[in-house]
Amino acid sequence: MGLEKLHPFDAGKWGKVINFLKEEKLLSDGMLVEAREASEEDLLVVHTRRYLNELKFLFERVEGICRATIIDLDAHQGNGHERDFMGDRRVYIMDVYNRHIYPGDRFAKEAIRRKVELEWGTEDEEYLEKVERNVRRSLQEHLPDVVVYNAGTDVLEGDRLGGLSISPAGIVKRDEVVFRLVRAHDIPILMVTSGGYQKRTARIIADSILNLHDLGLIGPEFPSVSAQSSHIPLLPCAVP
Numbered sequence: 001m002g003l004e005k006l007h008p009f010d011a012g013k014w015g016k017v018i019n020f021l022k023e024e025k026l027l028s029d030g031m032l033v034e035a036r037e038a039s040e041e042d043l044l045v046v047h048t049r050r051y052l053n054e055l056k057f058l059f060e061r062v063e064g065i066c067r068a069t070i071i072d073l074d075a076h077q078g079n080g081h082e083r084d085f086m087g088d089r090r091v092y093i094m095d096v097y098n099r100h101i102y103p104g105d106r107f108a109k110e111a112i113r114r115k116v117e118l119e120w121g122t123e124d125e126e127y128l129e130k131v132e133r134n135v136r137r138s139l140q141e142h143l144p145d146v147v148v149y150n151a152g153t154d155v156l157e158g159d160r161l162g163g164l165s166i167s168p169a170g171i172v173k174r175d176e177v178v179f180r181l182v183r184a185h186d187i188p189i190l191m192v193t194s195g196g197y198q199k200r201t202a203r204i205i206a207d208s209i210l211n212l213h214d215l216g217l218i219g220p221e222f223p224s225v226s227a228q229s230s231h232i233p234l235l236p237c238a239v240p
Helices: 013-023 040-048 054-061 079-084 124-139 168-185 200-214
Strands: 067-073 091-098 112-117 146-150 189-192
Touching: 013 200, 040 168, 054 091, 067 124, 091 124, 112 124, 146 168, 168 189, 168 200
Parallel strands: 067 091, 067 146, 091 112, 146 189
Antiparallel strands: none
């Protein structure tokens, strides 16, 4: 109904990314996975713990997943997952964010194992150096079975809500750095695209995915971790 035009977030961003990747012949309709209606069992798994706590669901349903790392590079502090996993030593959280913007959740910060607070207008050189150094150290401190990578594009220069100044090329390079470091350890990585409040972010996300594919960092040759393919009930890994 046009209501999305009244909000700074581009609600059609992900559809645009898919279309860009189809135009580049990287994706086809047959490669897309449609969401399935959740069973009662799945809903109970989600709602008997904390609200929409997908990673704990992952621990309980996917064989071999006992330790996870969240690499959160959205411009905002990830206080939601930080509160969800407060005190859960299975989950290592690295968060890189603009220290001056929402949410500024002091309590949630206690869950961050590697915290990188940025100043207004941080640019490519400083940003990429901090990302690479801290991702490397995170993987040294806690080698996980899976990495969840929050690849927010609200770090892009000109984003009034993010307040940082990372170029489109800097975002593509950032994603490449994260994938190179994680894949060097043969760790599965799940990338979510998250925030980004400018119309041009869809093209940047598509360019980044194409770059990862061209560099051989993503593709069908890499094994995937899928909760949908696990039909055997599994006990959760013990919480240290």
